[in-house]
Amino acid sequence: MPTTSNTVEVQNLTSRYGSFxxxxxxxFHVRAGELYALLGTNGAGKTTTLETIEGHRSPxxxxxxxxxxxxxxxxAVRPRVGMMLQESGFAGDLTVEETVNLIGRxxxxxxxxxxxxxxxxxVRKRDVHVAQLSGGERRRLDFATAVYGGPELVFLDEPTNALDPTARDALWEVVNELRAGGTTILLTTHYLEEAEAHADRIGLMHQGRLAHEGSLSDLVAAFPxxxxxxxxxxxxxxxIAPTRIRGEQVVIETSALQHDLYRLLSWADASAVELRNLRANTSSLADVFRTLSTETAVTSKEPA
Amino acid sequence: MIAIARAETRMLIRNRLVAACAILVPVVFAIILIATQNNFGGSSIVAALQVIVIAALGVYITATTTLAARRQNLFLKRLRSTTVTDTSILTGLLLPIVVINIIQLAVILAVLGITGTAPQNIPMLVLGVLAVEALFLGFALTTSGLTNSPEHAQVTTLPVFFLTFAAAFWIAITGTEDLALIKRLIPGGAAAELIIESWNGIDTGAAVSLLLPTLAWVVVACVLATQLFKWEPRR
Incomplete structure (x- = not known):
């Protein structure tokens, strides 16, 4: 339910391009101080949604x-908001330092x-023209302009695209520092593990609608x-009856992982059966994601 | 706005293609015309040609190219994500182009006045130059809406460039009296006539009537720009 403590409130948003x-x-809404990850299948409408929330297009x-x-x-609003756009949008003839100073100012x-x-x-690239930066360096420059001055709300549109693992970690370190200071984050990303690791709540979009919403544990609870x-x-x-058998590979879906794994291992030990490449995985966001393509949008799950 | 104008000035100087179009080519054109002014009908006609052609090159083509480039690389979108208003963004981007062009024209017309005959009605001459600047700015905003990239600007700017150039050249060759109404209605025609007559000492009342067609074209260009101008590349 929308309240005054919500930093972002989206009510019955519809965006059309011609007949599409x-x-x-x-x-949906984003509460003050939380990190909300807006995820979705390709063409789900998350970029349109984010750009509308950013004020770049009208609903x-x-x-x-x-x-x-x-x-x-x-x-009133923009001085309190930082934006990391999906594509940088910097002038190639300005240096890194000039760009940060300009956009920051x-x-x-x-x-x-x-x-x-x-x-x-x-720092080492401060006098380098933006045109000469690599893709990852541009994303870091974009991130620097977004967090310049510690805004109350930061939009991060696929922030870690083109970043190597070290740079990703460094970026998340800064994001976590901002969050510790109370900054609200609205994130879109294709890296599900980032949403799993950092998001307080996740909205999953499919075909222009919110198909699932909730915390990670809420979302994966229904999946084995x-x-x-x-x-x-x-x-x-x-x-335990296998869910799927493909050649010698056996897949068992279970809602009681520890119990069923114990039964399986006890049986294998007693029967002297070798279980090669044994893996046990809890359900993940990827499992939820995969179901999107086969289901139509459902009502969002609204935690208290 | 000032921060954007400063950044734009840096970019203008650093980008060789744009710098050549905005600074070098107009200066070369001016030197040629001043050196050969006796072949034209005197300083007033050379002044009109100078103003139209140099503003067309330095303001119209440069501004169209700049706006297309800034839109193509999403710099306009980036600026719109800040606290600055749309008007301030456009003013900041276009101010250096106009200021550089006005400085160029001031120097060139001063040299022309010293080497040839001096202008007689300087206030109206200044007004005429400013009207030409406004005319080409309006056309640049409109044309940039139809221009996908800086390279595309080399094509999309040709019709207006040649139309205004032809109007000024037609008046330079045939004078202002024959088919005066048609010449005044063509974009740039009335402005060229205003500059010629201001240089020759027209009274202010008559000059104002020559200003009106140019201002009408400015209004038309600005109305078209509100319909055609885009802040982001077409998807």
């Missing part, structure tokens, strides 16, 4: 409130550019864990 409906009747129908105001309010906030460049590991192994001795003595 990119987003339909979307409702066809519905209402959006950001920090209590209109997303397009450049006087236009954000209406103040910061120590040298400290910020050090934080995103771009998996026990996978290979064996040449598949028989009726097995204590």
């Amino acid at each position: 409906t990119a987003v339909e009747d979307l409702t 066809t129908e519905g209402a959006i409130t950001v920090l209590g105001g209109a997303p397009t309010d450049r006087t 236009l954000s209406g906030r103040t910061d120590d550019t040298a400290r910020l460049l050090e934080r995103v590991d771009l 864990a998996h026990i996978t192994f290979e064996t040449s001795l598949i028989n009726d003595d097995m204590p």
